[in-house]
Amino acid sequence: MLRPGLILAAIVMILDQATKWWIVETVMRPEGVAETPFFSPVRIEVLPVFDLVMAWNRGVSFGIFNTDGPWNALVLSVLSLVISGGLVLWLHKAETRLVxxxxxxxxGGALGNVVDRIRWGAVADFLDVHVAGWHWPAFNLADSAITVGAVLLxxxxxFPRRDLGKN
Incomplete structure (x- = not known):
């Protein structure tokens, strides 16, 4: 299961970076703003319960540890890389396609967010789901992949299967 899992990780990472590039460089960059991606927020309504926004998360999930500390991006990147390494070892031993x-x-999601931290010092979040004034914390494709993967695990x-999920 190593090869299919790593291929999916690469696809997730590439799609995540492509969507972030599109949002940061095209959709959310106001006219006349040059180099820095840290500009004032823009909100684009897509559906009554879904907007595109520009949010920079310097922390982890749900903005935990979202500070502008000098070591934040480095520490979180190293931690993500160590965890990803452990997951690759687990992937090597995975017995089912689902796992x-x-x-x-x-x-793939973790590495996509590491690329952001290295590039910008923060993770680009831009998907905003909301109902009746309540907003889920902004997220991105990498966050979605991490969540879906965790739910599947x-x-x-x-609900383990007997031999049905193997190969």
């Missing part, structure tokens, strides 16, 4: 793809999604643990 292989789940791990691949998590690895939990489901696999809760």
């Amino acid at each position: 292989g793809y789940a791990l691949g999604a998590i690895i 939990v489901l696999d643990a809760l």
Whole structure:
């Protein structure tokens, strides 16, 4: 399951970076703003419950540890790389496609966010889901892949299959 999981990780990372490039460099860059991507927020309504926004997360999930500390990006990047390395070892031993793809999604999402931290010092979040004035924290494709992968791992643990999921 190593090869399919790593292929999925690469696809997730590439799609994540492509969507972030499109949002940061094209959709959210106001006229006349040059180099820095840290500009005032823009909100584009797509659906009554879904907007595109520009949010920079210097922390982890849901903005935890979202500070502008000098070591934040480095520490979180190293931590993500170490965790991704452990997930690659797990992927190497994965016995089912479901687990292989789940791990691949998590690895690709984590590495996509590491690229942001290295490039900008923060993760570019731009998807905003909201209902009746309540907003879910802004997120991106990498975050979605990590979440879907984690949910699949939990489901696999809760509802193991007998030999059906192998190869």
